[in-house]
Amino acid sequence: MGNTVKNAKGSYPIKEWPKSDRPREKLLEQGPEALTDAELLAIVLRTGDGKSGRTALDHARQLIKRFETFRNLASVAPAELLDLKGIGPAKTATVKAVMEIARRYATEKFPQGKAFSRSADVFAHFHQRLKDKKKECFFILLLDSKNKAIREERVSEGTLTSSLVHPREAFAPAIRESAASLILVHNHPSGDPTPSREDEEITGRLVECGRVLGIGVLDHIIIGQGSYYSFADRGRLAPGAPPTPS
Structure with missing residues (x-):
């Protein structure tokens, strides 16, 4: 979290902080994933309180401390927010609007029934969401017997390792x-979709687990910046398939 810059009279306005500490500039330079919950909320709140010297980040920290999670904050009635010092009608309305947008986004209908018959279909579905991610995100796309989508599920986030992508997490949703x-x-x-040795090992293990369970692994697609790698297109989905030539 960016440190509040202080003098003897209290906090400087955020615009006077070092650029690397300002939440908005930090988001634009490093991406939203780099910000803490309080920093993200400070961008939503926009301004602090000139009379008290409290910044938007101070107010955001107050809300996080009071409600602990965004889920709790989303369920709070506007009147309860208005009771908090420094949180007036404008900030209350903005916070509630953002929480409602997040709720609607989370409940947007997945394109159930859409056919994914080619690797390009999968790339088109995931590319915009994943191309600028700072961490590796691993998804499974569940299909019916006609290769039509049932749902998607994120299995893990972080550097892809065998400990992060366990067969149990990958196949439990498929079984369910x-x-x-x-x-x-x-x-x-x-941005380079070329598979690593870890990618190859994980793919081989999950393909074999799918064979045992009777759930076919049709492809493993790695999304890069404007391009992708398909294990199926390269004929490399069979257990024990040879590694990518170096």
Whole structure:
């Protein structure tokens, strides 16, 4: 979290902080994933309180301390926010509007029934979301017997390792949804979709687990910056398939 810059009279306005400490500039330079909950909320609140010297980040920290999670904050009635010092009608309305947008986004209908018959279809579905991610995100796309989408599920986030992508986490949703098959998808923050040795090992292990469970792994697609790598297109989905030539 950016440190509040202080003098003997209290906090400087955020605009007088070092650029690297200002939440808005930090988001634009490093991406939203680099910000703390309080920093993100400070951008929503926009301004502080000139009379008390409290910054937007001070108010954001107050809200996080009071309600602990965004889920709790989303469920709070406007009147309760208005009772807090420095949180007036404008800030209350903005916070509630953002929380409602997040709720609607989370409940937007997945394109259930859409056919994913080519690797390009999968790339088109995930590319915009994953191409600028700073961390590796691993998804599974669940399909029915006609290769039509049932749902997608994020399995892990972080550097892709065998400990992060365990067969249990990958196949539990498929079993629960009675999926006939699935497609593995993850991104490379570097922008280069060439599979690593770890990618190859994970793919081979999950393909073998799928064979045992009777749930086909149709592809593993790695999303890069404007391009992708498909294990299926390269004929490399069979257990024990040879590694990518160096």
